[in-house]
Amino acid sequence: MATQETRPVQTRSSNGILQIIMNRPEKKNALTQEMYALMTDALTYAAEEGSIRVAVFQGTDGVFCAGNDLQDFLGTPISEKSPVFQFIESLIAFPKILAANVEGVAIGIGTTMLLHCDLVYASDNAFFQLPFSRLGLCAEAGSSVLLPRAIGMTRAATLLTTGDSIDSRTAAEWGLISAFFPEEIFETEAMKRLGQVAAMPPAALRHTRALLRKPLEEEVRAAVLRESRQFQECLQGAEAAEALRAFLEKRPPDFSSFA
Numbered sequence: 001m002a003t004q005e006t007r008p009v010q011t012r013s014s015n016g017i018l019q020i021i022m023n024r025p026e027k028k029n030a031l032t033q034e035m036y037a038l039m040t041d042a043l044t045y046a047a048e049e050g051s052i053r054v055a056v057f058q059g060t061d062g063v064f065c066a067g068n069d070l071q072d073f074l075g076t077p078i079s080e081k082s083p084v085f086q087f088i089e090s091l092i093a094f095p096k097i098l099a100a101n102v103e104g105v106a107i108g109i110g111t112t113m114l115l116h117c118d119l120v121y122a123s124d125n126a127f128f129q130l131p132f133s134r135l136g137l138c139a140e141a142g143s144s145v146l147l148p149r150a151i152g153m154t155r156a157a158t159l160l161t162t163g164d165s166i167d168s169r170t171a172a173e174w175g176l177i178s179a180f181f182p183e184e185i186f187e188t189e190a191m192k193r194l195g196q197v198a199a200m201p202p203a204a205l206r207h208t209r210a211l212l213r214k215p216l217e218e219e220v221r222a223a224v225l226r227e228s229r230q231f232q233e234c235l236q237g238a239e240a241a242e243a244l245r246a247f248l249e250k251r252p253p254d255f256s257s258f259a
Contacts, residue, residue: 006023008024009022009023009038011042013052016052016053016199017198019058021060025060027069028105029060029066030067030070033073033076033082036082036083036087037083039057042055043055046096053096053205054096054097055096056194058100064103064106066105067107067108068109074244080225080228089224095206096206097118097197097198097205097209098209099121099194100114100117101122102177103125103186105127106128107128107131108130108131108132112147114177115143115146119178121180121193121194122177122181123168123182123183124169127167128167128171128177129164132163133162134243135240135247136234136237136243138230139160142223143227144226146223147160149216150174151174155174238258239258
């Protein structure tokens with residue numbers, strides 16, 4: 001039986017802040033369906049527990065999240081009732097302040113989930129990458145709508161098309177994150193700032209998030225549905241198959257024969 005220390009998602013609560021900790025360091029916190037379900041449960045608890053003012057995602061061992069676990073993802077039929085979709089819906093509907101503390105890699109969903117957060121703090125060693133096109137896939141988690149709104153259409157298209165990574169300084173300049181700090185003081189500084197927010201009037205915080213997010217909710221939900229259908233089609237396609245084969249065979253993919 002898994003203990004709190006060995007579970008792939010841990011929670012820790014203090015001073016009005018619920019830390020939701022992705023705890024799979026041997027896989028760089030790559031997400032499985034089990035982890036999505038556990039994070040959804042944590043968000044549900046945070047939404048309903050009156051003492052919680054802020055929920056914050058973070059990783060372990062200096063790594064935030066390397067995206068989806070491909071083996072788990074490919075082995076699980078995806079539908080609108082799947083844990084991943086329940087998780088995305090819980091992000092959209094979350095009524096309180098949502099935050100993320102990012103160290104190291106934030107790849108794929110590790111970056112797109114940040115678009116649902118109100119506050120994102122990063123260490124100066126963090127980098128952000130959306131490699132979907134390189135993998136024969138497409139945008140997900142509402143990023144086709146939220147990313148252009150956050151950083152502009154040209155920058156969003158650059159990240160989603162090229163799959164290139166950006167560092168914390170660039171992410172802050174573009175508006176993808178709130179601020180970044182030197183690695184040695186990152187955790188202390190990020191939690192200090194979240195503590196200041198958690199001490200503020202809770203109803204005012206809820207109203208602020210709602211006023212910022214509610215106008216976009218249905219548009220984001222519609223985008224998630226469009227993306228999921230296209231993502232599933234891509235996932236079953238020949239381009240994604242070639243990208244996966246190349247990854248497993250440790251060679252560059254060859255898309256020259258595709259139209």
